[in-house]
Amino acid sequence: MEKKKFEMLAMEYLSGTMGSEERIEFDKFLKTSPEHLQEFNDIHYAWSQIESMETPEPSEEMDSRFYEMLHAQKSKTSEGHKNIGEKIMSVLSGILRPQLAYGLILLCIGLGVGYFMKSNPGIETTTVVNEETEEIRGELVLTLLEQPSANKRLQGVSEANKFKKANDKVIKALLETLNNDPNVNVRLAAIESLTNYLDNPIVREGLVQSIVKQESPIVQVTLADLMVALQEKKSVEPFKKLIRTKELDKSVKEKLETSIHSII
Amino acid sequence: MQALTDNSLMLKVKSGDTDKLGLLYERHKKRLFGFFYNMSGNASLSEDLVQNVFVKILKYKHTFTGEGSFDAWIFKMARNIYYDHFKKYNRKIDVNPLSSIEYKLQDSDDVNAKMDYNDNVVQLRVALGKISQEKREVLVLSKFKEMKFSEIGTILGCSEGAAKVKAHRALKDLKTVFMQMEKI
Numbered sequence: 001m002e003k004k005k006f007e008m009l010a011m012e013y014l015s016g017t018m019g020s021e022e023r024i025e026f027d028k029f030l031k032t033s034p035e036h037l038q039e040f041n042d043i044h045y046a047w048s049q050i051e052s053m054e055t056p057e058p059s060e061e062m063d064s065r066f067y068e069m070l071h072a073q074k075s076k077t078s079e080g081h082k083n084i085g086e087k088i089m090s091v092l093s094g095i096l097r098p099q100l101a102y103g104l105i106l107l108c109i110g111l112g113v114g115y116f117m118k119s120n121p122g123i124e125t126t127t128v129v130n131e132e133t134e135e136i137r138g139e140l141v142l143t144l145l146e147q148p149s150a151n152k153r154l155q156g157v158s159e160a161n162k163f164k165k166a167n168d169k170v171i172k173a174l175l176e177t178l179n180n181d182p183n184v185n186v187r188l189a190a191i192e193s194l195t196n197y198l199d200n201p202i203v204r205e206g207l208v209q210s211i212v213k214q215e216s217p218i219v220q221v222t223l224a225d226l227m228v229a230l231q232e233k234k235s236v237e238p239f240k241k242l243i244r245t246k247e248l249d250k251s252v253k254e255k256l257e258t259s260i261h262s263i264i
Numbered sequence: 265m266q267a268l269t270d271n272s273l274m275l276k277v278k279s280g281d282t283d284k285l286g287l288l289y290e291r292h293k294k295r296l297f298g299f300f301y302n303m304s305g306n307a308s309l310s311e312d313l314v315q316n317v318f319v320k321i322l323k324y325k326h327t328f329t330g331e332g333s334f335d336a337w338i339f340k341m342a343r344n345i346y347y348d349h350f351k352k353y354n355r356k357i358d359v360n361p362l363s364s365i366e367y368k369l370q371d372s373d374d375v376n377a378k379m380d381y382n383d384n385v386v387q388l389r390v391a392l393g394k395i396s397q398e399k400r401e402v403l404v405l406s407k408f409k410e411m412k413f414s415e416i417g418t419i420l421g422c423s424e425g426a427a428k429v430k431a432h433r434a435l436k437d438l439k440t441v442f443m444q445m446e447k448i
Contacts, residue, residue: 007432008425011413015406043435046442049388050403050435055298062297062311066289066318073322074282133281139268140287 001029001036010040014047060149067155134163138170145173150183157189166197175206184216191222204232211238217252224259236260270334278325289318295408296342302404303346303397305389316345335411336418343401343419391441399434406431 001009012018013026030037137159144156157177160170171194178190197203207223214220220242227235239256242248248256270291276284296317300310320341328337392400405416417427 004425004429008428011406011428011432015413017413039436042439043432046435046438049391049438049442050407052384053302053388053407054385055294055301056307058293058297058307058311058314062293062314065311065315066293067286069315069319070282070285070289136268136273136276136284136287140290143287143290 001033006036006039010043013040014044060151063147063149063152130164134165134167137162138167141170142173145177150186153177153181153183153186154189157186157193160193161196163196168202171197171200171203171206175203175210178206178210179213184218187214187216187219188222191219191226195226198230204230205234208232208234208238211235212241214242215247217249220248220252221255224256228259228262231263233263236263271330274321274325274328274334275330277321278328282322285318285321288321292338296338298408299339299342299404300346302392302407303400305393309349313342313345313349316349317342320345333415333418336415339405339411339415339419387442387445391438391445394441395434395437399430399437402427402430403434403438 009018009022009026013023018026030040141156141159144152144159147153147156157174160166160174163170166174174190174194178187178194181187181190191207194203194207207226211220211223211227214223223235224239227239239260243253243256268287270288273284273288277288293314296314297310300313301307304310317338321338324341392403395403402416402420405411405419406413412424413427413431414424416431417424420427420430422430
């Protein structure tokens, strides 16, 4: 067999891209050629070493630096847009002399009439783009909420605040974060984010159910304040249950009792 | 799901929707870090170079056409950044096996297992450091399971067949180095 052909086939074999019939043929060939078999065994050994090579995880600092850079870039872009807007205004102010004003007013009226008279496909396109953006943002939120770094999960919750209308997956992920996240700040941020969707019964029910699962005094107090503000009667029973637990902080206990009283 | 492919996300970044770069970063940061780390053996330098890749993506986003493999595009950029870094600072590329040990020591409990593991890591890193840059990079890229030889060829600027031949010869060199190390 030609040298280059053998080298290519051996790599296909090792990388698992060779078909089963070709593998059988290649095995047969190796049995007939001890020289090629030796070479194959050599590269197989080196390949297995490479395969077992592990790479450490990058640090959280790398993420922070990236998101700082991205944020700075976004600010720069929006400033750029502002500058363009200012430039247009300065050009317009230069040409807005009385003789042009009349013409411009007529043009605006014409455009306005045209806008209302045509069936507007632009709105549909915008809707599709917005839906896509929301979908991508949803993916980003779910990815960020699963990250081991608390900073990243906070970023995920903050992304969730940007939804015009959150989908069920995101709400479920936020409730999951509220109930299970090891970091208090992330749980508090999740409560704040969920308050954007209080008209959704799943969110209200989720918040009520989460009361008994909370061990941090600050989260317990925040939920109590929220329930008082919502006058959520369903929360009374979970609060009573929480008060009965021995480990509860004394001042939190008093706060919960006052809250129950305010709700009833 | 078309809206979520790497190419379509990058096209959105190109059109000014910079937010989408975050998703691309999450998808590719580990493999890019792995590429730089396995090439240089230096974790902090690798993190800097990953950052440089994304800075460069923003700078040259207008050159992205949306055709071909995104992996090939981003790794070609990563490769250029890697070589440019050493050219710019006129540094000799030297794989540092000790850096990888320090990194790994953090999360292992058993001392003996740790020592065995470190021996293997050092042996492999030293061996990789002894083969040429070109051979090391083809092996590092081949290690990524999702990377096809056709993509490796695009990154290295050669055909798919030539990429396979390069990988084969790099493995042969690596085996020779292992044998020399055993004799010492």
